Amino acid sequence: MLGVTVWGLALGQALLITGNILLVSVTALIGQKLAPSLSLATLPIATQFLGLMGITLPAALMMRALGRKKGFFIGNLVGIIGATIAFYALKSENFVLFCFATLLLGMAIGVGQQYRFAAIENAPNDKTPQAISLIMGAGVIAAILGPNMAIWAEFMVPDTQYLGAFAALLVLYIFTTLLILVLPLRQPTHEEQTGTPRSYKTLLKQPNLVAAITSGVIGYAVMTLVMTATPLAMHGHGFHFGHTATVIQWHVLGMFAPSFFTGKLIQKYGTTKIIQSGCLLLLTCVILNQFGSGYWYFWTALIFLGIGWNFTFIGATTLLTKTYEPADKAKVQGLNDFLVFTGATIGSVLAGYWQNVFGWEVLNILMIPFIVAAMLSVWVSARKQLSI
Structure with a gap:
């Protein structure tokens, strides 16, 4: 059974x-x-992704030194500050200040990526895939609340479109801060805090670690790039904000709803097959986007994109947990998240530029070589692991 702490982390x-x-x-x-x-x-x-990327390794080391409770508290405090600055920046129409605010919000999100690792620590050893799945499955709530909050808050402040969204975001961070303060989170062990971690060179000799990082990086980068470009593409095809928010909502459901059974699929079929299946679903998304630009094309493709990301990300995270000893934990988790969100940052940077330069169809075609590379990397790494 997964305890109250894991359920609290899922919330x-x-x-x-x-x-x-x-x-x-x-x-x-x-x-x-x-x-x-x-x-x-x-x-x-x-x-936002730059802040997320830059904080990942420091966040892992902070968790090792201070523990999860203090680490998550600091992360949420940064989120409160970022949401407040974003509110002011939008009200004053200050683009540079708004970018700074999203940098801080990205840092808060980066610290929050440790929720899945905290859940693993607070779950029985044989329940690791289920703990990860529960944490990721909590995103179903987000799929319902997030876009609807965006629609509801769009004109909450009559004079400034979308300003209410950041008031709502501020409330979310305050509530999460209070939640973290009451959760009984496990403290780092003596071995985790004082043990000597292996070098990156030694760690990266493990085929499983290479497979986990490669699939995690490419899966997240492809998902982020296509997802980020979608509102721009739909706007360019004349869809209003409500249509875009609904497509994003169903995409997020695709990202997180499968989590309730992904852990069981991993236990039954293994991580390699689930990651490979996720890559095939990502390919389905980009191929489907070649056939039309109607609402239902966007809707269906973005669902495939979400499910594909779910399989690759949960599969990669599960595989990652098999690659480190207690002393290596912060180092490996920090390295993995740094590389994964570096890929996501690159994807978000390229999204607007590629959408403007190449258009929606070509942007999707450009994803194919990366997805194929991820599939090959996982397959090769799995073969090497079998031969050891």
């Missing part, structure tokens, strides 16, 4: 992702409104 994850999806729903459109050039429309999303 924290749900609130975190709700805020993140709310940001995804409005940030590119705000950027399009405030940016001096359309090619910079997704820069606020890029700075």
Whole structure:
């Protein structure tokens, strides 16, 4: 059985992702409104991922030194500050300040990525896939709340479109901070805090670690790039914000709803097959986007994109847990998240530029070589593991 701590962390994850999806729903459109050039429309999303990427390794080391409770408290405090600054920046139509705010929000989200690792620590050893699945499955709540909060808050403040979204985001971070303060989180062990971790060179000789990082990086980067470009593509085809928010909502359901059974699929079929299946679903998404630009094409493709990401990300995270000793934990988790969110940052930076330069169909075609590379890497690494 998964205890109250894991369920509490799942709620924290749900609130975190709700805020993140709310940001995804409005940030590119705000950027399009405030940016001096359309090619910079997704820069606020890029700075969000830059903050996320930059904080991942420090966050892992902070958790090792201070423990999960203090680490999550600091992360949520940064989120409160970021949401407050974003509110002011949008009200004053300050693009540079808005980018700084999303940088801080990205840092808060980066610290929150440790929820899944905290859940693993607070679950029985034989329940690791289920703990990860529960944490990720909490995103179903976010899929319902996030886009609907964005729609509800769009004109909550009559004079400034989307301003209410950041008031709602501030409330989410305050509530999550209070939740973290009451959860009984496990403290780091003596071995985790004082043990000597292996070098990166030694760690990366493990085929499983190479497979986990490679599939995690490419799966997240492809998902982020296509997802970030979607509101711009739909806007360009004449869809209103409600249509875009609904597509994003169903995409997020695709990202997180399968989590309730992904853990069981991994236990039955193994991580390699689930990751490979996820890659095939990502390919289905980009191929489907070649056939039309109607609402149902966007809707269906984004669901496939979400499920494909779910399989690759949960599979990669499960595989990662098999690659480190207690002393290596912070180092491996930090390295993995740094590389994964570096890929996501690159994807968010390229999304607006590629959408403007190449268009929606070509942007999707450009994803195919990366997805194939991920499949080959996982297959080769699995073969090497079998031969050891």
